[in-house]
Amino acid sequence: MSTPVEAALESPDDVIAERRHLTNLAYRLLGSPAEAEDAVQETYARWYALSRERRAAVDNPAAWLTTVATRVCLDQLGSARARRERYVGEWIPEPLPDRTEWGLSDPADRITLDESVNMAFLVVLEAMTPAERVAFVLHDVFRYPFADIATMLGRTPAACRQLAASARRRLRAARTTPPSTPGRAALIRDFKEAWEAKDIDALLALLAPDATLVADGGGLVGAVLRPLEGATRIADYLLFIATKAPALTLLERTVNGTPGLVAQNAGRTVTVAAFDLSDTRVTRIWAVRNPEKLRAWQWGEEDGNVMPGTGTDTASAEE
Known part of the structure; x- marks a missing residue:
């Protein structure tokens, strides 16, 4: 009979199933599918680098993965800002196709196309500080409570609430048109x-x-x-x-x-x-x-x- 640790490791579906969510989160935080994939890969690498006992001791693997992915993205955002200062010309987030329009399959980890990935929205996200972007995306897009976001960012819930409010002001100032505009x-x-x-x-x-x-x-x-x-x-x-x-x-x-x-x-x-x-x-x-x-x-x-x-x-x- 398997031990509880072995049983947890023999049924990794709940961990693997988080990949699509993590990819969607990372793209909205980084604006690049390639960088998002790197962040997700790094997140899983850290998960599997844990000992068998430590993985089994994680009460909520999904929350653990989201926290780690968020912190990986936050680190990448800091370095990305430095790289983009040296970029030749203007930097625009990487565009996403609707693969079904080309008659291609849609993998399980494909990024969901909704109003939170339209280009106008992503361009405004680029103008935010890394902390603002993370707090706003986690709360306003993915509906995480500020108490959870505070743990991910290492700040107080009140500070995270202020970050999200600042991000919303930037979005309103940009006056972007909803993607569902008729016509x-x-x-x-x-x-x-x-x-x-x-x-x-x-x-x-x-x-x-x-x-x-x-x-x-x-x-x-x-x-x-x-x-x-x-x-x-x-x-x-x-x-x-x-x-x-x-x-x-x-x-x-x-x-x-x-x-x-x-x-x-x-x-x-x-x-x-x-x-x-x-x-x-x-x-x-x-x-x-x-x-x-x-x-x-x-x-x-x-x-x-x-x-x-x-x-x-x-x-x-x-x-």
């Missing part, structure tokens, strides 16, 4: 068609006068290094791109849970654009071009498979 998909479609037609009047009608475009090339591909402000500057830039790269194909795709656009060249994704709206106009565009952030948008490049819906061999496609 969002139709507006993005109109924007795509105006861009394809090189119709500057139509683009200007769809862009708010004070609209902003931010591009992230990471110094690896061409991209504007500073935000473009104003509808006219953005429309002129988009027409320049359309003229310079006439072979680009624009696809309507879900980006971080909301309607966005994907630009492909010979079947290979070269840009993913997310949008924020106000009424019937585009107020902000985030264009991710850094190829290291577009790996989740490429399929079949390693083995020469065809990308869903393109009929193109992506292994030989060039930007």
Whole structure:
């Protein structure tokens, strides 16, 4: 007969089942699927580094894993801020695809696409201090009580409540539009068609006068290094791109849970654009071009498979 310790170790399903939750939490804290995966891997490494007796003595493995993952992410956030100060150009969180739109399977640890991962929301999170971000995400997104958050952060519940309140003020100041805004998909479609037609009047009608475009090339591909402000500057830039790269194909795709656009060249994704709206106009565009952030948008490049819906061999496609 197994001892209680052995029985606990022979039934690890409750521990493994936490992987999806931890991945979702880590992405919202870090803004990068790769960094989130690293944080989750580190969390499990620490769990399995415990002795058999210490693992069996943990009353609530899920809470233990969440606490450790949060602390790992908090450490990463501190180092990430230093790395991003040296980043070439603007830094945008890594965009997430809806894999079902490409006819691909959805693994159990796939990040859930909801309003807490839309690009506007993540960009505001980036402006928060690491402690604010952790307190806000844990409480307002995942509904952890401040008493639990205090244990994870090593602060008092009152201090954690103040951190979350400060984060909410930042979010309100950003005035982001809820991702469920009616007509969002139709507006993005109109924007795509105006861009394809090189119709500057139509683009200007769809862009708010004070609209902003931010591009992230990471110094690896061409991209504007500073935000473009104003509808006219953005429309002129988009027409320049359309003229310079006439072979680009624009696809309507879900980006971080909301309607966005994907630009492909010979079947290979070269840009993913997310949008924020106000009424019937585009107020902000985030264009991710850094190829290291577009790996989740490429399929079949390693083995020469065809990308869903393109009929193109992506292994030989060039930007």
